[in-house]
Amino acid sequence: MNSDVCRECYPCFFRTINSQAAITLSRLEGVPLLSRLFGYRKGDMGLQSVRQARAAFHERHASRYYSGPLHLATTVGISLIVASLSAMMLENVSLLEWTTIPLTFLYANLSEYLGHRGPMHHKTRFLSEVFKRHSIEHHSFFTHDAATFDSSQDYKAVLFPPILLVFFLGCFALPVGAFLYTFVSPNVCFLFVLTAILYFLNYELLHFVYHMDPRSRAGRLPFMSRLRKHHITHHNKSLMNSYNFNITYPICDRMFGTIYPGKDQ
Numbered sequence: 401m402n403s404d405v406c407r408e409c410y411p412c413f414f415r416t417i418n419s420q421a422a423i424t425l426s427r428l429e430g431v432p433l434l435s436r437l438f439g440y441r442k443g444d445m446g447l448q449s450v451r452q453a454r455a456a457f458h459e460r461h462a463s464r465y466y467s468g469p470l471h472l473a474t475t476v477g478i479s480l481i482v483a484s485l486s487a488m489m490l491e492n493v494s495l496l497e498w499t500t501i502p503l504t505f506l507y508a509n510l511s512e513y514l515g516h517r518g519p520m521h522h523k524t525r526f527l528s529e530v531f532k533r534h535s536i537e538h539h540s541f542f543t544h545d546a547a548t549f550d551s552s553q554d555y556k557a558v559l560f561p562p563i564l565l566v567f568f569l570g571c572f573a574l575p576v577g578a579f580l581y582t583f584v585s586p587n588v589c590f591l592f593v594l595t596a597i598l599y600f601l602n603y604e605l606l607h608f609v610y611h612m613d614p615r616s617r618a619g620r621l622p623f624m625s626r627l628r629k630h631h632i633t634h635h636n637k638s639l640m641n642s643y644n645f646n647i648t649y650p651i652c653d654r655m656f657g658t659i660y661p662g663k664d665q
Contacts, residue, residue, distance in 0.1 A: 446545050453540035454550065454557075461556060468552030472608065474562050479601035482569065486594035490587055497587045504595035506651070512603065513652035517645040535640070544636040548613050558611050559604060568600060599648075607631070607647050633660050 519527040520534040541557045542548075549555065573596050581589035609618045610631045618624065627649070634644035643660035646653045653659045 446543065450540070450543055450546040453537075454554070457537055457541055457557060458553065466553065466556060468555035471555050471559050471562070475559055475565065475604050476601065478562070478565055479597050479604075482597045483594050483601075486590045486597070489590045493587045493591070497585060497591060500588045500591035501595050504592050505599060508596060508599040509646065509649065509651045512647060513645050513656070516647065517658070521641050521645075539635060539637065539640055542611060542635055544632050547611055547632050547635055549611055554611075555608070558608055565600070569597070573597065603648050630659075 516534075518524075519530050521531070523531040523535075538557060541554070549558075573593050577589045577593045580592055606627065609621075609624060610628045612619050614620070614625070614628060619628070630644050630650055630653075631647060634640055639660055643658050644650065644653060645658055650659055
C-alpha cells in the first residue's frame with residue numbers, strides 16, 4: 401500500500417477514534433466506576449434486579465392453575481354480587497341515612513391510609529407476612545422505573561387473594577354491619593356494606609390500572625395519569641416509607657402531610 405495514502409488516512413482515523421470516545425464518555429457520565437468497567441448502566445442494574453425479583457416471586461407463588469383474568473373476574477364478580485344484594489335490601493332511605501355513604505367512604509380512605517402506612521411498611525409481630533408481601537415482594541416486583549405488568553401472571557402481585565375478600569367481608573363488613581343493623585337501622589347497615597365493598601373494588605381496580613401500560617385505554621383515562629403518578633412515586637424505594645400512602649384518592653395523604661412535594665420521579 402502507498403505510504404503517502406496511509407499517512408493521509410491517519411488524521412481521519414484518529415478523529416473518528418476521538419469522536420467515538422467522547423460519545424462513550426458522555427453516556428457513562430454519572431455511572432459508578434464498577435458499572436463502567438463491566439458495561440452496565442444504573443437503569444440496567446435496576447431492571448435486572450426487578451427481573452430477578454419477579455422470577456423469585458413467581459417461583460415462590462407459582463401455581464399451574466393460576467389465571468390472572470380469572471383472578472380479576474372473581475374479585476369483580478364477588479364484589480358486585482355483595483353490592484347488588486345490599487342495594488336490594490334498601491327501603492325508604494331517609495336523608496340522614498344517605499350520609500352513611502360519604503362517612504363510610506372517608507372511613508375506608510382512612511383505613512386504607514393507616515393500613516398502608518402502618519403494617520404494610522412497618523414490620524409488626526402479628527402482621528409480619530403482610531409486611532413481607534407488600535414492602536419486600538410487591539415493592540421489589542414493581543419499582544418506579546419498572547411499574548407495569550409483563551403478563552397476566554403478574555396480576556397476582558397486585559390483586560388481593562380472593563380468600564382475603566372473604567376475610568374482609570367476614571371480619572370487617574359483616575360485624576360492623578350487624579352492629580349498625582341492630583343499633584342504628586337496617587338501611588344504614590346495608591349502605592355501609594354497599595359502600596365498603598364498592599370502595600374495596602375501587603381500590604383493587606385503580607391499583608390494577610396503575611400497573612397497566614399507561615398507554616392502554618384505561619391508562620389514558622383523564623383522571624388516571626395524576627393518580628398513577630401519585631402511586632408510582634410511592635414505588636421509589638427511597639420514598640416509599642414516607643410518602644403517598646393512599647392508593648385510591650390522596651385525601652388522608654393531604655390531611656397528614658405525606659404527599660411527596662418533589663418533582664416527577
